[in-house]
Amino acid sequence: MATKPLILAVVLQLLPLLCNSFSPESPTNRRVLVLLDDVAVKSSHSFFFKSLQSRGYQLEFKLADDPSVGLQRYGRYLYDVLILFCPSVERFKGAIDPAAILDFVDSGHDLIVAADTNASDFIREIATECGVDFDEDPSAMVIDHTSYAVSDTEGDHTLIASDDFVKSDVILGSKDIAPVIFKGIAHTLNPANRLVLKALSASPSAYSANPKSKLSNPPALTGSDISLVSVVQVRNNARILITGSLKMFSNRFFRSGVQKVGSSSKYKKSGNEQFLAELSKWVLHERGHLKAVNVRHHKVGEGDEPALYRINDELEYSVEIYEWSGRSWEPYVANDVQVQFYMMSPYVLKTLSSDKKGLYSTAFKVPDVYGVFQFKIEYERLGYTSLSLSRQIPVRPYRHNEYERFIPAAYPYYGAAFSTMAGFFIFTVVHLYNK
């Protein structure tokens, strides 16, 4: 009998946790599962984890070979974000395999993957599915003889300092970032995948090879084709971060100073902390997440939304667009949002005017073509979630009584018809009674 209050108490305690979960109303994710190869990573990378915790995330650390680990229970996901800091794991003991992870992403959850030298096939498979191919040579690393980070200990130029960031304030914030130091493996983007992009690119002189052995063949991956950190925003707006270096998250890299070889400017602290914090803000939907609500359209002068329009109607269209700031929805201000009135091809393409409070509106005339049209907004901007709204609306032709009843040009014909009728009548009368 005493179990019931206990369960109630547990549920009550869990309630805030449940309420914090991901939802369209507050898209920031809260529950994070971190899978590790080694418990030591928890402490050696604690700065990164702490920065997440300080932003309000509940981190749950599990070892990759923990048999109890699972992403979902009873058809519901237990986590909103998955961080794979387990580059060498071949197979999970729990209910996690590449398909489960991809399903996790397909249902709108975010993923952070860090690989390292000797990355397992498991990690490679996930990366391939996300549009990123790691170098096939398991012992290869990114080597750069012209823009390596000056270091006391290492001499094989695998510790790279790169400041070739993606140029987007949405993804990386507006502040300048010091060069980021990187030590790990290279990957390239799949050219067929249009969703993946390089957040941090290697310099043109970089290449991927085994630093321990002599280079016998020209390296397969060279120059700025090599991506060091890539991000993907998939079609359902889930976001993925993939990098070839687990070390760049480490406390040591966060703390170390950086000096690019040949550069006089020496930074006291590497850009890793700032770069990864900003990037994780983007990946975890604290920035660049838009929503469009209250799509309205109606005839000019009327308030209600009609079931269909007539050709040549004048109509007004409006939509509200907001951006998630991490805590609340703020009006999104831009001047490049366009609406299409679309049937196989856009018949009307208009830029919406914004009132700076999130409301975008325009007015236009329905074209003189009937059919099933769509109001379409396809808003895709770098870093922002893509907005794809379509609202179907049929456009009908005139009804039989909506044409002009009497056309001025036809008056001669009306006159002719009636005069003929009158003439025939008179003729009949005269012919019949005038004998």
Place this chain on the structure above:
Amino acid sequence: MAADLKPAWKSSDLMPFKYLKRKVKLKSKQQELLIRVSILFLVYVLAFIARLFSVLRYESMIHEFDPYFNYRTTLFLTQKGFYEFWNWFDSESWYPLGRIIGGTLYPGLMVTAALIYWTLRFFRFAVHIREVCVLTAPFFASNTTLVAYFFGKEIWDSGAGLVAAALIAICPGYISRSVAGSYDNEGVAIFALLLTFYLFVKAVNTGSLAWALASAFSYFYMVSAWGGYVFIINLIPLYVLVLLITGRYSLRLYVAYNCMYILGMLLAMQIRFVGFQHVQSGEHMAAMGVFFLMQVFYFLDWVKHQLNDPKLFQAFLRIAVTCTVGVGAVALGVGTASGYISPWTGRFYSLLDPTYAKDHIPIIASVSEHQPTAWSSFMFDFHILLLLFPAGLYFCFKRLSDATIFIVMYGLTSMYFAGVMVRLILVATPAVCLISAIAVSATIKNLTLLLRTKNKVSQSGSTKATSGAKASSKASLVQSQPFQGNVVIALLVGAFYLLSRYATHCTWVTSEAYSSPSIVLAARGAHGNRVIFDDYREAYFWLRQNTPSDAKVMSWWDYGYQITAMGNRTVIVDNNTWNNTHIATVGRAMSSYEDEAFEIMRSLDVDYVLVVFGGVTGYSSDDINK
């Protein structure tokens, strides 16, 4: 003037029959009327119940493809009223183009069914509109038998009329399009077609404005019901032209044709789908040309009357004819060149030249019912009528009149068209039935006449003397031969045997071939048990219940009407093949590789694809076979 031109032989040749009939049946006129009416009534009922096989075998349901569209529009008409129907813009078919239903259909069928429905509702019969739709075609087939009777009576005699009614009631060529559930335009259109012809022939025979007016209204109904009205508007001018050439021009013809053409044209323009075609389309120009020719004839007659000088008139005639033909040709040329008169459509060309469609419009040639007819299907649909048809033509030529000329022309032209296109067997059926009925009726009448005259010849010589040249010569011929009575009886028995074979054949064809709804398939299992495949309807109900209400379903166009009617989902293309490009796009998506097809389907916003696969059950007309 008209009386002068009326053929003189008619009265003399018609005389013996009428006289005989009156003589034989005068005493029992009441009796004869009773028999006639009861035969007609039985035929009327027979025509209806012969078409109910499918209802008994399956259930009261709409068949095939097009009827589903007609059913859906009728439902809309009864629910929303006529004006909504008239202005209906349907966004569920031909996505994303949409279709103006009110302006692109022949509303006659739907309005007819709705009127029947409203009438029944008015008398408090709580029927469902589906039942009305299912039974509309049999009902009109019954009415057609009445028209056939009157038509036969008009061109020959009431005996031929009765036979015609009986023949057409069960003729498979007609049943194929008018079984219960076959809710298609043809069901009412054949009635309207025959009625128009009958009323026009009646108008020509009587020269009465009233009959011509009735014919014009009947033509209006035909125009509102079926695109086949083009046959009427070309056959009647052709008939008039033939009468003019053979010197049978009369004031009766003038009145009948002018009234029918002008009023029929004006009325037909009220149908939105037809619109101004009567004055703008090449297919209707023959009627207009003959109309003008008629006026020229009348004018020339008048001039001839005024001039009283054959030489002067000859000169005038030459000038007048040259001028008329010249003006007509120039008008036609200018009209065609300026695009005012549209050229003939592909279907029309393919009628005149059967190979045209195959070369130019593959979509017309691809439809199975547009294929040239095989001999076997003639035999299948007409059976003994095919043999009786030439015999009937012989009788018609023996007793040529305005009416028989009409039926001969109708028979010959429609037989040609039936040979070009399978589906036009339907149009030929009434003519074949009527002409065969003349053959049957005349033969049997002659044979029974022989029997009677043989019996009576000993009684009185006066009968023989008045029984006309033909009968008497035959009688005297037969009289000289032995066993003539037996021969006559044998011939009669033979004729009735043939007719009974015809009845058996018709029943068998109706029950086996023409009563399957084609949406529900029936097959015999290995042990003779009946297997019903109701997969189509299950699929459509699945769509209806499991897809979002604005989902777009792509399928091959055969299934478009059924998906919209039963599945209530938007389709990309349907059986109304008005936009070949759209159909071609879908066909391409269906036949190309997945990645290419995906792009096409994305551009058409397709959510679901319906594919029919018959590999498991051995259903041959699936999508792979298209």
